[in-house]
Amino acid sequence: MTESTAAALAGHTFATGLSRQHIDRLAAHATAIEIPAGQRIFAEGQLAARFWLVISGRVALDLQIPGRGRLIVETLGPGDELGLSWLGPIRQWQFGAVAQLPVTALEFQSAAVEALCDYDHELGYKLTRRLLATAVSRLQAARIRILDLYAVPVRSAGGP
Amino acid sequence: MTMSQVPVSYRVSERQDETHDTVTLTLEPAGAPLESSKPGQFMMLYAFGVGEVPVSVSGPPGAAGLTHTIRAVGAVSRALCSAAPGQAVGVRGPFGTSWHESDAFGQDLLVIGGGIGLAPLRPAVLAALREPGRYRHITVLIGARSPAELVFAAEYERWRDSGATVEVTVDRADAGWHGHVSVVTQLVGPSGLDPRRTLALICGPEVMMRLTAQTLLAAGMTASQIRVSLERNMQCGVGECGHCQFGPLLLCRDGPVVSYHAAAPLLSIREL
Structure with missing residues (x-):
């Protein structure tokens, strides 16, 4: 861990409210990385063993659909957490991720963070709350998009 | 007559x-x-x-x-x-009523448009960009179903050149799209919102306006700092025929632009 890694973590939305000790412990497992635009970060079906806290840039989550090409499912940016599939029962990426703009991020090996959480349950609880909040936020956003808000309202279709 | x-x-x-x-x-x-x-x-x-x-x-x-x-x-x-x-x-x-975007002189003006809802907001954006120095900051957040369904897309760069921050997001896109793919409410967080010094103007589908207003309230804004544009069956235009009644409001006269403080309790009433 470098001081700059700990400082970057402390400044990230995901770490808001964590104690200095918890930030230092988590930062010990973080690596500051830069990803050039266009570089694939992970692909659908690969082993999901890492996650990232995005500091700058933009990442597109995508999915290859036969006959329709590569569709973007969602984009993530500064302050976002990238990578939730390592939390699931099948540790495989459900979607791919590619840097849409140059990205700086903190990268974590999920096994190391899980081991840290087993050792420090309080930190584990706090991380779980944050990851759950991320998952809830993505779920709600996905549900809103399923509503297809900008479609022509049914009452307008035969109206003026 | x-x-x-x-x-x-x-x-x-x-x-x-x-x-x-x-x-x-x-x-x-x-x-x-x-x-x-x-x-x-x-x-x-x-x-x-x-x-x-x-x-x-x-x-x-x-x-x-x-x-x-x-x-x-x-x-x-x-x-x-x-x-x-x-x-x-x-x-x-x-x-009807107007946005009164000049009420944000000295503050931040936040304009949020969804789909064709950007159309009624465009005059307010253009008016604000004639004198951008009178605002602390002008931010325009735009949501649409897909890149092909963005209205006024050719103007966004000009709005940026005139001093506005313009962020665009769509619900779905293919790999050729290099912007955001998300719900428009997700653009609010990264926009640098200062809830104490912002006037927000929102127009789009009613559910989108409600969710966006809720996001702004959760960020610390008050309902009085938020204005929405509502639509019902406007006919006479002067508040006489009553076709556009929305609770106590006749939207052709008392709207379409309404403070969220007045609109919020009405928007949650089913079939109103």
């Missing part, structure tokens, strides 16, 4: 396709022009032989002609969308 109920003849001088079902028409008066509209107000447009429909003004305030952006969703709007240059259109108005 009062003058506000008599359509004045205008002619289509320009027609611009925005999306597959949305068109922007520029109208020039065939005789004496109607009074200039304020940002947020609407006109009643009459497609001769078909019917009349309320359409917000989408052009710059103070312009000699009228600009309207219309989505083809029914018989009248389809007739208007297919109007060719030279064709006559009847016009009444302007009607």
Whole structure:
């Protein structure tokens, strides 16, 4: 861990409210990385063993659909957490991720963070709350998009 | 019959396709022009032989002609969308309340448009960008179904050059899209919102406005700092026929622009 890694973590939305000790412990497992635009970060079906806290840039989550090409499912940016599939029962990426703009991020090996959480349950609880909040936020956003808000309202279709 | 109920003849001088079902028409008066509209107000447009429909003004305030952006969703709007240059259109108005975007002088102006909801907001954006120095910051957040369904897309760069921060997001996109893919509410967090010093103007589908307002309230804004544009069955335009009643409001007169403080309790009433 470098001081700059700990400082970057402390400044990230995901770490808001964590104690200095918890930030230092988590930062010990973080690596500051830069990803050039266009570089694939992970692909659908690969082993999901890492996650990232995005500091700058933009990442597109995508999915290859036969006959329709590569569709973007969602984009993530500064302050976002990238990578939730390592939390699931099948540790495989459900979607791919590619840097849409140059990205700086903190990268974590999920096994190391899980081991840290087993050792420090309080930190584990706090991380779980944050990851759950991320998952809830993505779920709600996905549900809103399923509503297809900008479609022509049914009452307008035969109206003026 | 009062003058506000008599359509004045205008002619289509320009027609611009925005999306597959949305068109922007520029109208020039065939005789004496109607009074200039304020940002947020609407006109009643009459497609001769078909019917009349309320359409917000989408052009710059103070312009000699009228600009309207219309989505083809029914018989009248389809007739208007297919109007060719030279064709006559009847016009009444302007009607209703305005955004009063100048209330944000000295503060941040946050404009959030969803789908064709950006059309009624465009006059407020253009008015603000005429004097950007009077605002701390001007931010425009735009949501649409897909990149192909963005309206005024050719203007966003010009708005940025004029001093606004413009962020665009879509619900779905292919790999050729290099912008955001998310819900428009997710643009609020990264926008650097200062909840104490912001006036927010929102227009789009009602659910989108409600969710966006809730996001702004959760970020610390008050309902009085948020304005929304509501739409019901506007007909007379002067609050006499009652077709556009929305609780205690007659939206052709008391709206379309309404403080969220007044709108919030009404928006949650089913079928109102």
